[in-house]
Amino acid sequence: MLPSIEQRLAQELSAKPAQVAAAIALLDEGATVPFIARYRKEATGGLDDTQLRLLEERLRYLRELEERRAAIIASVTEQGKMTPELLDAITHAQDKTRLEDLYLPYKQKRRTKAQIAIEAGLAPLAESLLADPGLAPELEAAKYLREAFTTADGANNPGVLDAKAALDGARQILMERFAEDATLLQSLREYVQEHGVVESKVVAGKEDEGEKFADYFAYSEPLATVPSHRALALMRGRREGALDVTLRLDTELDKPKWDAPHNPCEGRIAGHFGIKDAGRPADKWLLDTVRWTWRVKSFMHLETELMGALRERAEQEAIDVFARNLKSLLLAAPAGPRATMGLDPGLRTGVKVAVVDATGKVVDTATIYPHQPRNDWDGALHTLARLAEKHAVSLVSIGNGTASRETDKLAQELIRNHPELKLTKIVVSEAGASVYSASEFASRELPELDVSLRGAVSIARRLQDPLAELVKIDPKSIGVGQYQHDVSQTQLARSLDAVVEDCVNAVGVDVNTASAPLLARVSGLSSSVAQGIVSYRDMNGAFTSRTALRKVPRLGEKTFEQAAGFLRIMNGENPLDASAVHPESYPVVEKILADIKRDIKAVIGDGKLLGTLNPGRYADEKFGVPTVTDILKELEKPGRDPRPEFATATFKEGVEEIGDLKADMILEGVVTNVAAFGAFVDIGVHQDGLVHISALSNSFVKDPHTVVKAGQVVKVKVLEVDVKRKRIALTMRLTDSAPKAGSRPEQRGDRNDGKRLAQHQRQERAAPPAGGAMAAAFAKLKK
Template sequence: MDIVKILCNELNIGEIQVKNTIKLIDDGNTIPFIARYRKEATGGLDDATLRKFYERLSYLRNLQAKKEEVKRLISEQGKLTKEIEEAIEKAETITEVDDIYRPFRPKKRTRATIAKEKGLEPLANIILGQEYKENLLEIARQYIDEEKEILKEDDAISGALDIIAEEISDNAEYRKFIRNITFKEGIIVTKAIKQETSPYEMYYDYKEAVRTIPAHRVLAINRGEREEFLSVKIEAPVEKIISYLEDKIIKREKDKEYLQRAIKDSYQRLIAPSIEREIRNELTEKAQEQAIKVFAENLRNLLMQPPVKGKVVLGFDPGFRTGCKVAVVDETGKLLDTATVYSTAPQNDIEGSKKIMKELIYKYNVDIISLGNGTASRESEIFISDLIKEIEKESGKKIYYVVVSEAGASVYSASEVAREEFPNINVSLRGAISIARRLQDPLAELVKIDPKSIGVGQYQHDVSQKRLDETLKGVVEDVVNSVGVDLNTASVSLLSYVAGINSSIAKNIVEYRERNGKFKDRKELLKVKRLGEKTFEQCAGFLRIPESENPLDNTGVHPESYGVCIKFLEVLGLSLEDVKNRNLSNLDELVEKNGGAEEIAKRINCGLPTLLDIIKEIKKPGRDPREELPPPIFMSSVMEIEHLKPGMILKGTVRNVTDFGVFVDIGVHYDGLLHKSQISDKFIKHPMEVLKVGDIITVKILEVDLRRKRIALSMKDI
């Protein structure tokens, strides 16, 4: 099996790219490092492609190992033929290899093995060979043996047919055909087990083609079956399958009813249940991959939300019985004060709550209120809206509020990370701090929470948790490294996602910083315990030091390229002082005057992709790519769902993207659903082709269902 060739064809990339990338991975380089600093070797493969490359490489290597293992096992039985070896080599999936190995796998006692123990295998071979001229009953009579419980001819024939049925079931060629035709023409049928109101009512009498059923419906059906609301089966094209097997097996008319019996038994008893399991497993795996992909993309876009910098923020964690928790943080996220107000039921102390809130807002000159969107959010939004109006009327002070997702805030509150940050702050108040900070810098705050707890997906509990965890951590790692991390302010949680740095090294970095003060330059990292040359190579380019004397330490330029960068500046008649003083407004013009980037790259012996990255970085030292995205919508008044009318045009923020549509926050507490059919006049396969989490969009109200609190939206004809 030529793994390099397969990867070339599947990913549509060159052989040299594939070989270089495999070597970089095998040498222990991280995906973010390869994506950013080894573009010449990989041909510019991005982090998403590299992760796909890595997963596929791992699968193909596992497939190769499986092939070698199966060949060894069959060879040990003395049954490895040239044909079997060729079939194994041609197999493209682990399932195909398993099919080939099936006849040789040690079996539990089956009807066929029992028949073989009774000595009926020769009779099975005679029936299957179809070359006998005698009467089959006469032949079968020779196998009657009371001690073996073969009392009559039909007992012998039945046992022989059991052996034939198992042989048919074990045939890799037959199984491949049956699997393919069942997948292409099969129908998934679901029925109600109990007639109760449930989320699965649309599936109580439901049919859909196997090959077209979307991922979210597969996972919904699986859950309905698991919760014992649904029975699920696949209706296969049985007549075509039986006809195919008969054409393959039956060579003459004489006694064909016996083989027909074996074929029917083999399919119904052995093949059909097994193939149905395989297909449903395959559908589930694909559905899980799709759900994980959606979750990952939503998480990526959520983490890339622009930070709200330079603002004093009041975090408001709404609640009922135990009150609403309040925390004020300064422009850097430092905690200034906390409080608890009882603006909601059962206390409804509106005036007392306003008094406390005003004191905090005036004392710390709060700019924005960050409101969590959980329980009691609607009631709290009304309270905050009224409060803002009163403050503006009393003092003329302009203040706004933003509704933010509080997913994972409670997980953070009780975490070890939160205990270390705020050992003397009550658990319930830590959530309000998180809600305030996640407006100021969503990435820095959300990395403290298990990605699975952030809740921007669909059916996240129905997928492989190990696979979900690996994928989401990969997303966080890619985002953290694409944004860059301030080495002198980053938390252990944030540093742990930097390429090459694990949690223990992250702790060592913070301990070194606390003991020795701020890092003065990137080279100082090498003084950190257990941070060696390899780790430094992987992480250095992603860490920023704004205070460093060398301005390149505050860019994405890797230390290994500092010399190249200085040569480049010298060609243009510039120096590091110009980078430090940001005197590079005419940089593009100077590059063109000196022959263009490609010509300069040759002169200074540098790869063009590396030079283009250097140019981009030194133009804006300390650049944060998130700041180029639209900021969140700031609000000062609340609107009720009862105010909505069909035809109204509103601005909204995309909160979640699923396979079937997009949930949009339009400022009425209940997110509206923008079905994928209402996103564009053109056909789109998935909402992600057009929209992502955090997008600010204009929508039209199509329908408002007050009883079920559902809002239907459209982006068409606006």
């Protein structure tokens, strides 16, 4: 018997079936992954959110597999073609590919040439020639001639007019049989997966139009090693009509001729059915049938399937990269509740200014024109100084779009001219700010502000609290993914929504200041309930306890259970309401307080006291040691924020344009995006530089995400600058030296070291080839 879904998932997760069964039961009851990971550790044996997300995804797949299995069994049984052997094979199929292979001969399809031949009575001819190659094909075929006729179903059949037609019909029958043999098909699939080569050529006449795909005009790479970014580039080039992308065997550099020796796949087909050239009358006809099977049916089927699988794998990797980058951005260090001035840079239309107080409330706005064509530099400085002084601004947040460095220079002069204001300036990513500005939520949140000013508000708030502000924007619009429009939008949305949910619940939400979009990401809360919380808060004032949340319409007990632990009530009636301790666990805290005879306010934050307590002493059947341990940690640092301390990058003075960069210059920058082949870094010149994967660390790097993440402040050295093509090559290995003209990468700096050279070469194979996907990435940035 095939193991149960629980057993299969347990094996994949290296967990116990009981843990998996408990997690599945909780998910089926409507519990969210953050809630299960945090508050149901006893039930799941401590499965973390990463394991639970994988379990959730695989559970969906395996349930779909079981539904498909049941449908296939029903279909074959209804056709009266089910056998014990087939039923056993279908029952034990472990994935959808195997299941569909088994169903292929019984799948309802259009009336094929093989079916027409069977109707005409040619099946015995096909069987006899396969069973006895000693028979003469033409002589045998002459026995099966038949006039055209109408079938019992009313379909017209051309009959069998001559021996050639008989042999063609018999060949179609055998070709369909050979191509639909599940065991053979799997063998061929495995061979092509290992020995297939993806090849692309430019479509004639598309050289200029498809110039951005120039690196793939004459490209080939083993199917098994094509990385996601190159696969997606190939697919896009084919979709846009610039590239002809095909799959071939590594043994066939050129299109094979008909009379060439059988390739390994044709040999497998022949061997599977005992076909060989022994000089018998039917041998050549059978061998030709094998070749027809491979070229017309099997290879075309596998090419479509395997290229589709490559696309799916590439899409999943791209989605994973997007998700990791999004997580890093959402969990970036918040500047905190400080009055902030947001500057949305612009030239002709001016720089939009918005001042928000420590709570994020808009208190003032303005538009200044320091740049061309008005050049009102002094007037702009005066306006900014006045606003900063009036509202006690401590931070200036500058969007990184057009005129960013010019505006950064303006802020720098403001700080130099007015040291008494004690201002700090930071350049932030403005990705998605324009999307927020024109959104329905922004219209409700800031109805009195012009769309152009709303962007400045978003830029200010995302410095105060990136998570709280970015949740208002569709994750796909935040701009930290590659080829995001080329992947499955449903799968992308599901993955990114899971990231947002995990991040929001990891940090927790202040229920008295959170926006409806932020509340809607809290475990168990829908958009309507989140809006209900905001409306209730507006009408009745701030919540003073978590219990008061029960008064919100449509926030029932189940919703309260899922959400309460992630909602914070700051300075409320009960200090525990500001922590991650779930209300259902308050009795445990009361038990602890009664035992040590202390007041809750005296215990919170007393790490020395809490460290002496034994969690097992307070555990019971409902709340085990894992939960009590979490409670004690939370009491030590209630409402602890998992995000790092706030830090800023300082762009080098005098380096404002790509032309200002010099080789070997060491700069500070912010990682804006992490890809499979390296990391893009904003160094303040309106063009991100690329740190190739081989230049991220002194040691071998398999995955750039293990070294850097979006939003991280890093030091880099400039290796090469191509002003014309707007390409900047950087390294995080500050001992590297810029290459001399014509030198190869491994000749730079200390890369002559044997071990490091081997690592570099491995990374070059795994990363984009010179001028390959790296060039495409730069081209994308340039665009």
